[in-house]
Amino acid sequence: MVTLKLIFWFCLGLVFYTYIGYGILLYAMLRLKRLLGKQQAEPLLPADKELPPVTLMICAYNEEEIIAEKMANIRQIDYPKDKLCVMWVTDGSNDGSNDLLRQYPEVTLVYSPERRGKAAAMQHGLQVNKAPYVVFTDANTMLNAGSIREIVRQFMKPGVSCVSGEKRVAARQAGQVAAEGEGLYWKYESTLKRWDSELYSAMGAAGELFAVRMEHYREAPGNALLDDFMMSMLIVKDGHRIAYTSEAYAMEYGSADMHEESKRKRRIAAGGLQSIWWLRGLMNPWKYPLVSFLFVSHRVLRWSVTPLALIALIPLNLILIWLNGGLLYTVIAILQGLFYTAVAIGWMQAKAGRKSKLFYIPYYFMFMNFNVFRGITYLRTHSHSGTWEKAKRG
Numbered sequence: 001m002v003t004l005k006l007i008f009w010f011c012l013g014l015v016f017y018t019y020i021g022y023g024i025l026l027y028a029m030l031r032l033k034r035l036l037g038k039q040q041a042e043p044l045l046p047a048d049k050e051l052p053p054v055t056l057m058i059c060a061y062n063e064e065e066i067i068a069e070k071m072a073n074i075r076q077i078d079y080p081k082d083k084l085c086v087m088w089v090t091d092g093s094n095d096g097s098n099d100l101l102r103q104y105p106e107v108t109l110v111y112s113p114e115r116r117g118k119a120a121a122m123q124h125g126l127q128v129n130k131a132p133y134v135v136f137t138d139a140n141t142m143l144n145a146g147s148i149r150e151i152v153r154q155f156m157k158p159g160v161s162c163v164s165g166e167k168r169v170a171a172r173q174a175g176q177v178a179a180e181g182e183g184l185y186w187k188y189e190s191t192l193k194r195w196d197s198e199l200y201s202a203m204g205a206a207g208e209l210f211a212v213r214m215e216h217y218r219e220a221p222g223n224a225l226l227d228d229f230m231m232s233m234l235i236v237k238d239g240h241r242i243a244y245t246s247e248a249y250a251m252e253y254g255s256a257d258m259h260e261e262s263k264r265k266r267r268i269a270a271g272g273l274q275s276i277w278w279l280r281g282l283m284n285p286w287k288y289p290l291v292s293f294l295f296v297s298h299r300v301l302r303w304s305v306t307p308l309a310l311i312a313l314i315p316l317n318l319i320l321i322w323l324n325g326g327l328l329y330t331v332i333a334i335l336q337g338l339f340y341t342a343v344a345i346g347w348m349q350a351k352a353g354r355k356s357k358l359f360y361i362p363y364y365f366m367f368m369n370f371n372v373f374r375g376i377t378y379l380r381t382h383s384h385s386g387t388w389e390k391a392k393r394g
Helices: 002-036 067-075 097-101 118-128 147-155 177-199 227-237 258-278 289-303 305-322 327-351 357-382
Strands: 054-060 084-091 107-112 133-137 160-170 209-213 241-253
Touching (some): 002 177, 002 305, 084 097, 084 118, 107 118, 118 227, 147 160, 147 209, 147 241, 160 177, 160 227, 177 241, 177 289, 209 227, 209 241, 258 289, 258 357, 289 305, 305 327
Parallel strands (some): 054 133, 084 107
Antiparallel strands (some): 133 209
16 A cells, blocks of 8 residues: 555645646745846847847748738848848648739748648758748747847857747637637646747747857758757757747737647657657756756656646545545545546537636646657657648637
8 A cells, every 4th residue: 555655645735736837936046046047138139230130930830811810920021131031931831822922022032832741841841941040930930020020139148059039829709719718728838838939048939039050950850750849959958059039929819619729739749759859868867957947847747747646636535435445535535526527528618618717727727638649649650751630710
């Protein structure tokens, strides 16, 4: 029974640390750093004529419906037009995307007739690029006007060779459960990224908005499911930093429904598992002491062992009650029962298109963890290709 109790408390501690404890510890470390360290002044941007050339790259597949809105958004970006190259890379598009893009004189169009995936599309575009900085964004995300100026400013900080902007998720209409749940998750995730960055470096960048210094660019594998994450973390592996800023953000609508959101989550989970294996060297605390702590705590645990520990708590708890482990285990079992009852109610409300935070937060939490298991199956069938089926947005 002692062994069972040790395993139970290890699993419980792992779940707590991954989703709550890491944030608490990270915040405490930041407070200590702020007290003991010397605050560096934020860099100031030079005059417009001294700003560096930047390429804004959009890799797209059959995005003709969003091109007009995206180009209108790009035209309101506050960056010298003679310093900004707008590059669209259409990866195997067979709709009217290319014809539409040719109507915009400021667009550099790079076309591949074969659909090979986003990582391959990035490589194709970078063969044409001449700018020292490249900003990547998606066709369906809209950037704030000052985003590129803010990204360039972040590159002026010591050791920064990649910049991650903030992803913001909007619901097209009130009560859209998938979008609102995704938005809630990204608020929490953005806080952790900001703290990671302040302590040392963000642990990866999201494809909605990130940028690289081409001098330190590393190519992601062509079959990478999370090409943006791999590309950014290879820069960290080489000893450079990822800066995170909420002043440069990409706004997009959330998934149309939970089925579509599940497509995204299982692909991300599969890509996470794939990336953990490729980046396993970063878990060496002797070679990467601070990076290994951040990487394991923020990424590895939630994409691998913690979902297993979360599920294992149920049978372990029941066995300990059956073996008369003590009143404490009965209390924990009751709490688990209440939690999963809330999950079930949240699931039923989501199916009906309704939500309340009391039930929706537990449901969305389990929804994310459940899709880690689905991601294992997805990885087995998609590990040789970087293409995927796009999730429909709301």
